[in-house]
Amino acid sequence: METKPTPAPTDFIREAVAEDLRLGRYTYVRTRLPPEPNGYLHIGHVKAFLIDYNIAHENGGEVILRFDDTNPAKEETEYVDAIKDDAAWLGIHWAKETYASDYFDRLYEWAVKLIKMGKAYVDDQSAEEVSKTRGTLTEAGIESPFRNRSMEENLDLLERMKNGEFPDGSRILRAKIDMGHPNMVMRDPAMYRIIHEPAHHRTGRNWCIYPMYDWSHGQNDSMEGITHSLCSMEYEIHRPLYEWFLEQLGEFKPRQIEFSRLNLTFAMMSKRKLRKLVEMGMVKGWDDPRLTTLRGMRRRGYTAQAILDFIKKVGVAKNTSWIDFALLESCVRDDLNRLAMRKMAVLNPLKVVIDNYPEDLVEEMDAVNNPEDAAAGSRKVPFSKVLFIDQDDFREVPPPKYFRLYPGNEVRLRYAYFIKCVSVVKDETGKVSEIHCTYDPTTRGGDAQDGRKVKSTIHWLSAKHAIPVEVRLYERLFTHENPDEGDDFLSFINPESLVIPENCFVEPSLANAKAGEHFQFERTGYFCVDQDSQPGKIVFNRTVTLKDAWARIEQKTNQ
RNA sequence: UGGGGGCUCGUCUAAUGGCAGGACAAAUGACUCUGGAUCAUUCAGUAGUGGUUCAAAUCCAUUGCCCCCAGCCA
Numbered sequence A: 001m002e003t004k005p006t007p008a009p010t011d012f013i014r015e016a017v018a019e020d021l022r023l024g025r026y027t028y029v030r031t032r033l034p035p036e037p038n039g040y041l042h043i044g045h046v047k048a049f050l051i052d053y054n055i056a057h058e059n060g061g062e063v064i065l066r067f068d069d070t071n072p073a074k075e076e077t078e079y080v081d082a083i084k085d086d087a088a089w090l091g092i093h094w095a096k097e098t099y100a101s102d103y104f105d106r107l108y109e110w111a112v113k114l115i116k117m118g119k120a121y122v123d124d125q126s127a128e129e130v131s132k133t134r135g136t137l138t139e140a141g142i143e144s145p146f147r148n149r150s151m152e153e154n155l156d157l158l159e160r161m162k163n164g165e166f167p168d169g170s171r172i173l174r175a176k177i178d179m180g181h182p183n184m185v186m187r188d189p190a191m192y193r194i195i196h197e198p199a200h201h202r203t204g205r206n207w208c209i210y211p212m213y214d215w216s217h218g219q220n221d222s223m224e225g226i227t228h229s230l231c232s233m234e235y236e237i238h239r240p241l242y243e244w245f246l247e248q249l250g251e252f253k254p255r256q257i258e259f260s261r262l263n264l265t266f267a268m269m270s271k272r273k274l275r276k277l278v279e280m281g282m283v284k285g286w287d288d289p290r291l292t293t294l295r296g297m298r299r300r301g302y303t304a305q306a307i308l309d310f311i312k313k314v315g316v317a318k319n320t321s322w323i324d325f326a327l328l329e330s331c332v333r334d335d336l337n338r339l340a341m342r343k344m345a346v347l348n349p350l351k352v353v354i355d356n357y358p359e360d361l362v363e364e365m366d367a368v369n370n371p372e373d374a375a376a377g378s379r380k381v382p383f384s385k386v387l388f389i390d391q392d393d394f395r396e397v398p399p400p401k402y403f404r405l406y407p408g409n410e411v412r413l414r415y416a417y418f419i420k421c422v423s424v425v426k427d428e429t430g431k432v433s434e435i436h437c438t439y440d441p442t443t444r445g446g447d448a449q450d451g452r453k454v455k456s457t458i459h460w461l462s463a464k465h466a467i468p469v470e471v472r473l474y475e476r477l478f479t480h481e482n483p484d485e486g487d488d489f490l491s492f493i494n495p496e497s498l499v500i501p502e503n504c505f506v507e508p509s510l511a512n513a514k515a516g517e518h519f520q521f522e523r524t525g526y527f528c529v530d531q532d533s534q535p536g537k538i539v540f541n542r543t544v545t546l547k548d549a550w551a552r553i554e555q556k557t558n559q
Numbered sequence B: 001u002g003g004g005g006g007c008u009c010g011u012c013u014a015a016u017g018g019c020a021g022g023a024c025a026a027a028u029g030a031c032u033c034u035g036g037a038u039c040a041u042u043c044a045g046u047a048g049u050g051g052u053u054c055a056a057a058u059c060c061a062u063u064g065c066c067c068c069c070a071g072c073c074a
Helices: A012-022 A043-058 A077-089 A100-116 A127-132 A151-162 A213-223 A233-249 A271-279 A294-300 A304-314 A325-339 A441-446 A549-558
Strands: A030-033 A062-067 A096-099 A120-123 A172-175 A190-194 A209-211 A228-232 A255-259 A341-343 A349-354 A363-368 A378-383 A386-390 A410-413 A418-426 A432-440 A467-474 A504-506 A518-521 A525-529 A539-545
Touching: A012 A043, A012 A228, A012 A255, A030 A043, A030 A228, A043 A062, A043 A228, A043 A294, A043 A304, A062 A077, A077 A294, A096 A100, A100 A120, A100 A151, A100 A172, A100 A190, A100 A209, A100 A213, A100 A233, A120 A151, A151 A190, A151 A209, A172 A233, A190 A213, A209 A213, A213 A228, A213 A233, A228 A233, A233 A255, A294 A539, A304 A325, A325 A518, A325 A525, A325 A539, A363 A441, A410 A441, A432 A441
Parallel strands: A030 A062, A062 A096, A228 A255, A341 A518, A349 A432, A467 A539
Antiparallel strands: A120 A172, A172 A190, A190 A209, A349 A386, A363 A378, A410 A418, A418 A432, A467 A504, A518 A525, A525 A539
């Protein structure tokens, strides 16, 4: 065999996991997907999901989907369903679906245990007082006057907090650690807060106290036997607390490892700002194809495979990083190039009359469905005297290096004939309204008998057979690489992020295209049938354009 | 400013004391019935300064810059 074994992709987390196994720190691998059900999954979550999922499976382990539902004020069942749907679409299989709220009882028992150990206390200070006495980055905090009350009183108070005897914000349970700790996270962090409204989406009104992330997450990891709790860098300073709780309790201790989160240029990842875009109507919903929510990307036409490839190429590290949006586009082009059926579509039609073509003749031309896949076969495309071509493919006065149609020039109509432009008709404003060409009958199918060449091949549609459709041309939502920078992200919105041209036509073979199907419109881009499509009114979303060498040449010569 | 983390081509990422490599982007050319795809080539990097070493992106010291933390959010 000549094929070299490709080394398995590795990174510092995979190495750490392998070492843990080798040294026997853990005898198996189990990770968890920890979404908070308060919004839709976006591409940033996908990176985290895939790291957890892949590392577990590469080691013969499993992953638990655990919803982090510790705050009833923000969480809803609707999001739970959407997250599961998105994760499944990506091809993620979870061994078990759990909720932080499944463990509320046990967590409460552990809190009681900590109180009995003298490691936690009920604080009657207001949120404002707690905040004020926390100290600053450089100064130690001040201990609460309630810090040293008796175990019995703490137990009694916590019980009554749980039973709903006190109003929201009146008391919290805090871990008793060190108000002078240089790491602010360790300055007697809150464990439980009182929340009466609204009802929790799963536990209803059973609970009036809810655990904070720090008190819930690590303990849940431990209860589920998670070996590796993988999360983003901002949790690094929480790791000492994660470990402190489990050490005090003497429970199984998973290893938390942090990696840098995914930042994507020209994309909005902030949940709060995403919500604002949706609520202000700047985009049409959480599944707007301009968003990098998974639902948006799906609707835009990104394939799961392309997204998986992208995440693999992004890698895993601890550096603050900004991934170029072009890398995502490259991945989706690569995947769609392999699988998308080719079609002809004219989005900005120019009427072409073939002067020497018989008035009523219609010919069926053979067109290849996918040059990358011989098994995809071919189809018939009707040809007749009056055609549409794209406006971009004709210039009355050709710029330098322009190979397409212009007066006197001959080009090939893809899979049809060579044509030559002989005259131009203009409307009253002086704009070219139609052009006249002659065709060479001996070039049927697209090859010249005499071996002569043309420099360009353009796509076309028979005017009377063309199907009118709606086409939505999407561009980047923002004009700024990092729209999250500064406070006025709305000013970075690209006014041309969605353009719907007036007269778009596609070839008749697309008449029965179904929502979700991917196509390449030759020489134009990749498109996906939108769910808004109706019988007789198909809607296409542009997933991504094809690379356009001519656009670059033109841009350069214009400078 | 206290604590924590980071710094390798424009971007992302390898190299685990021994030839700084890959991908995306960019550029040039070949090929082409998609100015697509493909192929070839090119451009381009170890934050600075010292030190250890036969040998340093890697080890040590030091400086600089960037990110995170003062929610009863996660």
